[in-house]
Amino acid sequence: MIFPTAARAIEPSLTAITPYLEKVLAEHPRSHQARSDVERARAEAEVLAQPLYNPELGFSGEHKRTPAGTDSGTGETTWTRVVEVSLTTDFGAKQQRRSEIGTQGVDVANAGEAEARLALVSEALTRLARYQGAQDKEALAARQEAAMASFVRLAERQRKAGDSSAADLSLARLALAETARLRADARVDLARAREEVRGLCACVPDEIAPLPPQLPIEDAVVGEDIDRVLDRHPILRGLRARVEVARSELRLSEEERIPDPTFRLGGGSEGDATLVTFGVSVPIPVLNSGSAKVRASGRGLVTAEAAEATARREIATELAAARASYVEAHRGWRMWRDQAMAPIEQQAALMERMWLGGEITATDYFIQIRETARVAQQGSELKTSAWTSLATVLKASNGFETFMGLAP
Numbered sequence: 001m002i003f004p005t006a007a008r009a010i011e012p013s014l015t016a017i018t019p020y021l022e023k024v025l026a027e028h029p030r031s032h033q034a035r036s037d038v039e040r041a042r043a044e045a046e047v048l049a050q051p052l053y054n055p056e057l058g059f060s061g062e063h064k065r066t067p068a069g070t071d072s073g074t075g076e077t078t079w080t081r082v083v084e085v086s087l088t089t090d091f092g093a094k095q096q097r098r099s100e101i102g103t104q105g106v107d108v109a110n111a112g113e114a115e116a117r118l119a120l121v122s123e124a125l126t127r128l129a130r131y132q133g134a135q136d137k138e139a140l141a142a143r144q145e146a147a148m149a150s151f152v153r154l155a156e157r158q159r160k161a162g163d164s165s166a167a168d169l170s171l172a173r174l175a176l177a178e179t180a181r182l183r184a185d186a187r188v189d190l191a192r193a194r195e196e197v198r199g200l201c202a203c204v205p206d207e208i209a210p211l212p213p214q215l216p217i218e219d220a221v222v223g224e225d226i227d228r229v230l231d232r233h234p235i236l237r238g239l240r241a242r243v244e245v246a247r248s249e250l251r252l253s254e255e256e257r258i259p260d261p262t263f264r265l266g267g268g269s270e271g272d273a274t275l276v277t278f279g280v281s282v283p284i285p286v287l288n289s290g291s292a293k294v295r296a297s298g299r300g301l302v303t304a305e306a307a308e309a310t311a312r313r314e315i316a317t318e319l320a321a322a323r324a325s326y327v328e329a330h331r332g333w334r335m336w337r338d339q340a341m342a343p344i345e346q347q348a349a350l351m352e353r354m355w356l357g358g359e360i361t362a363t364d365y366f367i368q369i370r371e372t373a374r375v376a377q378q379g380s381e382l383k384t385s386a387w388t389s390l391a392t393v394l395k396a397s398n399g400f401e402t403f404m405g406l407a408p
Contacts, residue, residue: 021125057084078270093255097252112234114234130384133387136380175369230316257291259282265278326386326393
């Protein structure tokens with residue numbers, strides 16, 4: 001599976017955005033790059049599984065001429081021809097260790113692919129939350145601008161009727177100018193967020209399903225045992241595989257200290273005689289005994305084990321912080337939704353009636369409308385924060401398959 005997790009029920013409310021996340025995972029170049037790394041590791045494992053040595057075929061010849069002696073009028077010429085086959089033999093488990101390193105390298109690449117895809121889907125959810133949050137902010141800014149435009153029109157009518165002062169009209173116009181600037185800022189943020197989503201999914205952001213109003217409850221997200229989460233986390237799986245690679249490299253360096261002999265067998269002729277040749281040669285580890293490589297490999301293993309322990313502690317800390325952040329963000333959004341959403345919808349109309357009825361001044365009306373808009377914007381920010389916190393905690397806990405229903 002893409003993100004191996006414990007079997008738990010998928011959160012139904014989150015499956016609406018699964019097609020968007022699957023599209024990102026299927027089409028983004030980072031996914032293809034991670035898959036290519038796996039294929040390369042498999043090819044390298046196949047290379048490492050090959051035999052260390054090939055047999056060698058050798059030809060040799062010798063021409064020997066005996067000078068003429070006193071007893072013989074002419075010298076003697078002799079040809080020696082020899083054909084030999086030689087093979088260096090692995091006198092240990094070098095080939096087995098190399099094959100182990102190749103297999104473990106594939107494990108490293110598989111974990112790296114899972115890590116890359118986990119980061120990609122987390123980024124996709126975060127960008128979507130920010131984009132849809134920017135949409136909410138722009139819509140709020142548009143409503144606030146419309147309210148201030150209505151404020152200006154009412155102030156102008158009241159000014160003509162002599163029911164308000166020039167100061168009230170000036171205040172209304174200043175308020176409209178301020179809200180126009182706020183909406184322009186919101187449009188800039190929305191345009192940036194839209195292009196960030198488009199660049200990730202190569203799709204039309206407005207066609208992506210909206211994030212549901214309900215988020216997973218805190219216990220469902222943070223209730224699993226941390227050690228179980230860490231054991232299946234792709235970063236730690238990759239580091240554990242690197243530890244095994246380092247351990248196999250240490251064993252290989254120890255095996256390489258054992259010299260590999262070369263055996264030779266051949267035949268030929270010397271003049272009219274038949275020759276059978278054989279021999280063996282063994283390297284003498286005098287100038288380089290291989291002990292330095294063993295020490296270096298040992299330090300490499302210690303470093304890999306330390307890296308795994310460090311990462312485990314850091315990810316555990318990150319996971320605990322992400323869980324706490326999600327709990328607080330979710331509670332804040334839920335409280336705002338339950339307590340402030342309905343009053344905000346009624347506040348603007350109520351303030352307008354009170355101002356027109358003379359119960360509050362134009363300044364009070366402006367302050368109340370601005371405060372209402374600020375609280376509404378806080379609600380949008382709380383929702384965005386809750387969703388980005390969910391993306392962070394699902395990345396830290398490797399929980400996207402569980403909660404988003406991503407296909408393996």
